[in-house]
Amino acid sequence: MSSTRSYADAVDHLNSLQSNAATLDAVRASGGRLSEFAIPEMLEYLGRIGYEAEDLNALNVIHVTGTKGKGSTCAFTNSILRHVKPEWRVGLYTSPHLVAVRERIRVNGSPISEEDFARFFFEVWDRLDKNEVRAHPSTPSKPAYFRFVTLVAFHAFLSLKVDATILEVGVGGAYDSTNIVPRPTVTGVSALGIDHVGVLGKTIPEIAWQKAGIYKPGVPALTVEQPEEGMKVLEQRAAELKTASFEVVHAIPALDTIRLGLSGAHQRQNAALAVRLAQKFLSLRAGEPELPADALPPQYVAALQATRWPGRCQTVRDPAHAGTTWFLDGAHTLESLECCVRWFVSPDAALRTPPDARPRRVLVFNCTAGRTGATFLRAMLEGIEQLLQEHAREGESSGTFFDQVVFCTNVTYASGNYKGDLTSKNVHGHDLVALKVQHELADAWRTLLPSFPADRLHVLPSVEHAVNIVRQEPQPVDVLVAGSLHLVGGIIEVAGLKDVAL
Template identity: 30%
Template sequence: MTQSSDVILARMMALHPKVIDLTLDRVWRLLAALGNPQNDLPPVIHLAGTNGKGSTQAMIRAGLEAAGKTVHAYTSPHLARFHERIRLAGDLISEDHLTAVLDECYAANDGGNITYFEITTAAALLAFARTPANYTLLEVGLGGRLDATNVIETPALTVITPIDLDHQQFLGDTLQEIAGEKAGIIKRGVPCVVGPQHDEVLDVIEARAARLGAPLLAFGQQWHVTQERGRLIYQDETGLLDLPLPALPGPHQIANAGAAIAALRRLGCDEVACEAAMTDVFWPARMQHLTTGRIVDRFRPADLWLDGGHNPAAGVMLARTLADLPDRPTHLVCGMLNTKDIRGYLLPLAKVAQSLTAISIPGEANTLPASVTATAARDVGMVAAVADSLDAALEDISAKEPYARILICGSLYLAGHVLRENS
């Protein structure tokens, strides 16, 4: 009997004692055993960055598809189902196809030491190589230089979205060190689109690009983007575009949109495709307005939102987004992983939220205990409470303030739980 993808994925979790162990040696070994599928992909757009790479990739995909192109896309982590990570020529990979490539990779690995992300990335590359498409969008999992996706010798384009502090235990303690890891996706002679960056980050990117002769298309230099009178204004050396604002809410999405448009223009797309990148994009758990579903129906008339951001820069962006929404009391339900800078994340949110109710992330071994989250919230000046579950948190808030805006936030793993429960 054919095993389900869930069973195979569970087996793959046991192939390495660590969840994260950055090196490319194991990936190269497995890819060689599979016949090096990474060399047979449709033209690759490779994206790295601390924040915004998923949203930017989603906009690029919307634009390319509007231009009549078929697009593979690889993202991580998934929210509700693993299949979300692998999109083949526009559609999520089927269960049968996923099971087949996972089985093939498991057999080719032959019991070798390899992380879950490495072997599942190899499975995605195998599926991409065997399915015709015009483009392949690859999102880095962690860092860039030693990430399992960094096996494409000559991509068509690389994109680096804003870089900030996150995953310091793996990437380094300074912005320059982290930038060095993420700039590792830049390849010799391959154009690189660069979103807004700290000066010290841009210095690192420019130095690597210069060494490799990689043309840079950088925000504030080769392209500019602003929001004016409810429109997105983009300009580069080929002219000006006056476009709708991106369908993804938040002022930070303006810069992400600019990077997506710069990429699309470099790939030869016209204004129609760029407009579709703004209007047709959908990317769940990025300030997602929940308007239907079990949870929404149960807690009406509360206004429910969901966001998976989890680092200090994401906290700043989220606070700006909330400040731009119509005036309404805002309460947070927050669960985070124990590897995150919780104080840095919550500090900007303290200015825009009336309260925070802390929960532990259901089913997640590395969740921060709710009591620790609540203590951190109080430390930054927030009114904080603890609830035993998501439903209990929503009940507590909606009982006191039925028409409140409630933002569930702090982790993509919590966001995935919410989407599954709300379906």
């Protein structure tokens, strides 16, 4: 491969396909209607790189969507298949990445190499350049970032001849770029987050309709327990799409007796869905006898205990600063933040020592401009207060819980530059320079906690600035990083946590 076809070059080319803030504003203003072009456009791109949709059936896909828990469900499912069938080659496609874009495309648990990513990337790029014939004149010559990476993933998995593919939906379901596999082996819907109703301006039935769009004729359709109005839509859509079956996955009692590899009580529901997805898949693809819904064989237990999913309720000891512990959770919805707070403020974490001997605590937080930061912060503080009362922590309150609070952008370095894989164009430049979102968050914090010391509240232009604040804290110090997976990825990069966190 020539020097002009390196991994860094692939990342640069990929970044040129990012949708900027103005484009994202247009999609939001359209009410999402622009997403309806995703499927015909993706099929056109797939044809231009030499494949037909039916070719994707060879990937043996487990397709998973939901508004929360879909990534964790995919991680659990991946671990189960690899434990039960160690001789298999198992592909996993997820988003977003934390530090390197190649994390999105994994084989047997590991991101594909930089060399492989660059090779598959430029094979797709060159095929699109050489085949400009388009059925729809309005289709751009190159797809946007996520669609392009999805094409690279399909090409990589087909080239590597994987035995099974766990495919996580990016956004929604019906119009998602991953939803062009004609016949996956099994499909699943994780929890429908109620708070998405306010954020996305959609009702629960509308969200459920979108998610159920991954259901396919003749393919088993699974879901966890959902709000009643959402469940009705999922069931109706399953019937309309003539799925092979429709199953509601209930709690598996045995999951309460093991320590899952992913922290948080909410993970038991994701693990239960993963167990049923794997059971269905192994029955259909490997001829394994279908197990009872609540069965948990030893291989499954080992797989669930061994599951790792970086940046989600993850505790990391800083390798260079023995007294610093990072609590990383890319929680970015009200419900996921509630889970995050319950995980962090627990007897095993923040409440493991008496108040007068506890570590210092720092909050590093950011969220996208389209979300209501004040609502998020209020929910976090109310959750902390409730848990402190539950655990009878006298002398502590939500107002004194954190010793320092940092609101920073997702820009990686103090120089104003991003690490190549972490480049983001989804915030208006003038808002980024003015730290608009971060100042709004700080204002909300001051309103919620007027007595919080001004010199302990920081609005900073980069992740590196935030890490510097943490480094100045007396040790021991516990650092909660939340609100954005992009922020978590930046922290892992700048704080030197890659070897222990990924």
